[in-house]
Amino acid sequence: MPSRALVEEQEKVTWLYGLLDAARARAEGSERIEAGGGGGFQQRVDRETAVHEKEKKLAQYAAVEHGLCFGRIDRKDDTLYIGRIGLRDEEGDPALIDWRAPAARPFYTATAADPEKLVRRRHLHTRGRKVVDLDDEVFDLEAMRPGDRASLVGEAALLASLRRGRTGRMSDVVATIQAEQDEVVRAGFQGILVVQGGPGTGKTVAALHRAAYLLYTYRETLSRRGVLIVGPNPTFLRYIERVLPGLGETDVALCPLGTLYPGVHATATETPEAEAVKGDGRMAERLEEALKARQRVPDEDVTFEADGMPVTLTSKAALRAREHARNVRAPHNVQRRVFVHDVLAALAEDQLERMERETDEPLQRLLEEGGLSKELQELLKEPSRLREDHDLELAKETLWDDPEVRRLIDSLWPELTPERFLNDLYADPEALRHIGCPELRRAPGSPWTVADVPLLDEAAELLGVDDSADKAAERREEQRRREEERYARGVLQISGLTEVDAGMLAERQREERGPVTAAERLADREWAYGHVIVDEAQELSSMAWRAVMRRVPAKSMTIVGDLAQTGSAAGARDWAEMLEPFVGDRWRELRLLVNYRTPGAIMAVAEDVLASVDPHAVAPRSVREEGDPPKAVRMDALDGLPGLVEAELERIGEGRLAVITSRARRQEVTAALPDAPAEVTPEALDQPVVILTAAESKGLEFDAVVLVDPDGIREESPNGGHDLYVAITRATRRLTVIHSGDLPPELHRLVREGSRPFDETSHLLNSPENARCPRAATDRLEAGEGTGRESG
Numbered sequence: 001m002p003s004r005a006l007v008e009e010q011e012k013v014t015w016l017y018g019l020l021d022a023a024r025a026r027a028e029g030s031e032r033i034e035a036g037g038g039g040g041f042q043q044r045v046d047r048e049t050a051v052h053e054k055e056k057k058l059a060q061y062a063a064v065e066h067g068l069c070f071g072r073i074d075r076k077d078d079t080l081y082i083g084r085i086g087l088r089d090e091e092g093d094p095a096l097i098d099w100r101a102p103a104a105r106p107f108y109t110a111t112a113a114d115p116e117k118l119v120r121r122r123h124l125h126t127r128g129r130k131v132v133d134l135d136d137e138v139f140d141l142e143a144m145r146p147g148d149r150a151s152l153v154g155e156a157a158l159l160a161s162l163r164r165g166r167t168g169r170m171s172d173v174v175a176t177i178q179a180e181q182d183e184v185v186r187a188g189f190q191g192i193l194v195v196q197g198g199p200g201t202g203k204t205v206a207a208l209h210r211a212a213y214l215l216y217t218y219r220e221t222l223s224r225r226g227v228l229i230v231g232p233n234p235t236f237l238r239y240i241e242r243v244l245p246g247l248g249e250t251d252v253a254l255c256p257l258g259t260l261y262p263g264v265h266a267t268a269t270e271t272p273e274a275e276a277v278k279g280d281g282r283m284a285e286r287l288e289e290a291l292k293a294r295q296r297v298p299d300e301d302v303t304f305e306a307d308g309m310p311v312t313l314t315s316k317a318a319l320r321a322r323e324h325a326r327n328v329r330a331p332h333n334v335q336r337r338v339f340v341h342d343v344l345a346a347l348a349e350d351q352l353e354r355m356e357r358e359t360d361e362p363l364q365r366l367l368e369e370g371g372l373s374k375e376l377q378e379l380l381k382e383p384s385r386l387r388e389d390h391d392l393e394l395a396k397e398t399l400w401d402d403p404e405v406r407r408l409i410d411s412l413w414p415e416l417t418p419e420r421f422l423n424d425l426y427a428d429p430e431a432l433r434h435i436g437c438p439e440l441r442r443a444p445g446s447p448w449t450v451a452d453v454p455l456l457d458e459a460a461e462l463l464g465v466d467d468s469a470d471k472a473a474e475r476r477e478e479q480r481r482r483e484e485e486r487y488a489r490g491v492l493q494i495s496g497l498t499e500v501d502a503g504m505l506a507e508r509q510r511e512e513r514g515p516v517t518a519a520e521r522l523a524d525r526e527w528a529y530g531h532v533i534v535d536e537a538q539e540l541s542s543m544a545w546r547a548v549m550r551r552v553p554a555k556s557m558t559i560v561g562d563l564a565q566t567g568s569a570a571g572a573r574d575w576a577e578m579l580e581p582f583v584g585d586r587w588r589e590l591r592l593l594v595n596y597r598t599p600g601a602i603m604a605v606a607e608d609v610l611a612s613v614d615p616h617a618v619a620p621r622s623v624r625e626e627g628d629p630p631k632a633v634r635m636d637a638l639d640g641l642p643g644l645v646e647a648e649l650e651r652i653g654e655g656r657l658a659v660i661t662s663r664a665r666r667q668e669v670t671a672a673l674p675d676a677p678a679e680v681t682p683e684a685l686d687q688p689v690v691i692l693t694a695a696e697s698k699g700l701e702f703d704a705v706v707l708v709d710p711d712g713i714r715e716e717s718p719n720g721g722h723d724l725y726v727a728i729t730r731a732t733r734r735l736t737v738i739h740s741g742d743l744p745p746e747l748h749r750l751v752r753e754g755s756r757p758f759d760e761t762s763h764l765l766n767s768p769e770n771a772r773c774p775r776a777a778t779d780r781l782e783a784g785e786g787t788g789r790e791s792g
């Protein structure tokens, strides 16, 4: 029998869903009214806009269907219901408050010490449209009405949410955002905010809610310029991609670092050495240097045949042309136009002079023979005066059409794409030596790596595009616009709607081609976003920061990361150092201190690992103490791994498991677990078991983690201790470390399962679950499970 409180809340929630249905019906109906409306031009324009708005609204209503109302706050004199969107009742009074509205804030920030005048905070748990449970926190018992005192129910909503099994996808936490996270979510929009926090402190989830908050609060600016979220890889972005749509925000661009440069989808990685070199900020100057080396001057004069005539480019003329081009403050491909112009002029001069020399002899004879007028005699003494400017222009044009001339110019100052420039550089040992990076040599046509992407972006800046063709297109577009205006004016005259400005109407018509979508923004390297969020920001190299900063000239950014988790050889060790070149000290930091993911016993192991890397580092405090003790299993070969994984899967039920391993033993792990996806694609997270390296596991979480080869993980990368810390903190419930040889000393807290090499059967018999159900364990053993063999 449901409690009175539950019945009352059900009534309220049913009413709120009724308001949602009415709003939805209104939105749907609005199109019908529009569609039936008049056929005037202006009406048609408005209708197009309304249809777009309607679609957005309906998508938002669909997104908030689940968990529409999740909270309630009571003050002495009023009660507010908090939900995913704001709704008004039939009288126009607020019925449901949007979680992002200022009035909703105490729901997230009231504490026992500072209840912000709240008497009670209530969480409503719903399934579909049914209220299934309530959680209350009472701040002022005295102020509660007597009837309400009996309605305290349930355990803390946060813990209930944290105990749920993982699905391979992050979901929103709008009902349980904690006060320190709320500060991150609602921090001002201007400037750079760094959110530093240990593993599981909700940095990612808070940053995503912040995106939704900013889009709600600064809708006008941000819907035009857009919000970009940069994450470490496609798998991570897939893990988080449902959070914002679940909050009703569908127009945010998500971009892994490897695709920040449009048209390139880099997933390959580098050796730590190459990664460090490519990520180093000095690479910007090195690329500039390498590009200068592509602007050549011949050591000697070059003579060749063009248009059936010999022609010479002197080394001096080429040098002058290069200096002139370099003095123009423009990127390489634009400077090239100056170089081309000067070289063609020099060649044309040379050709005309030759021609003049050839005609000189007969002219002199004429002079000697005499009998010419005085003016003609004067002219013939200096034949170059006979030449006209258009001769020179004509000669330049003819030369430009000559393939030999093109070849010469391309060899001296080539027009380059970023891809060609970098590919040429990596394939040229001499050019690499010239910039001091011989180690970057690689075979032509090798796939792009994630560390190449910022270099491609940098190269795009240095090279620029010769946009003279685009400018011509723009002029044509302008012409077209004028014609459109003329047409619009004509329409207005016919329809009698003369009060609307024709230029505005033509502009509206263009806008109707649709607002810029997130995908279109991603395809435009020069798009200036209104706000950029960078997740796992500690992994970005200096060069990657340069590329990211270009996307947000207004420098409105949220940067979330943890310096104790830096794995990349080129990643951050210090936020101030990393940000200084871009914004000096104009940035602020908020810290998150509570770990919502990893239970206390596992976190104690992680803390020891962190202390072994950095004795001063502080790990976050775990919110949960429950969970099984983490254990260590010695297993020299991995033939017991399948049995162990299966037993772990049984323990976690519907949840997800990751085997996190060193790069060195990855193949061996993959061979031992043939049912797990062999490659880490974004879809791999949908599987119950996934195999990852420590670097790949960054940002993700799993109910159970089986960690293979801790020594290997630590030794493989320059920040290996950090990688081990990351791997351990991915578990939400269970951790098993598989080691060969002695257990690394910093893992001494793990409960050892058998001091002798792994007994393939003992872990099944000893597991607490099997202690409760020994028959099931014996059955499985009899069937050969847990032994890595086909049958017993």
Ligand SMILES: Nc1ncnc2c1ncn2[C@@H]1O[C@H](COP(=O)(O)OP(=O)(O)OP(=O)(O)O)[C@@H](O)[C@H]1O
Pocket: 158, 161, 162, 170, 171, 173, 176, 177, 178, 181, 197, 198, 199, 200, 201, 202, 203, 204, 205, 206, 562, 596, 597, 698, 699, 700, 701, 729
């Ligand atoms: N307020 C909250 N309510 C419910 N769950 C939360 C809350 N804050 C965080 N969590 C959960 O804790 C887990 C960790 O959050 P998240 O991945 O955002 O942490 P993180 O700081 O980015 O971690 P890492 O640095 O390890 O990647 C997630 O499952 C998230 O949903």
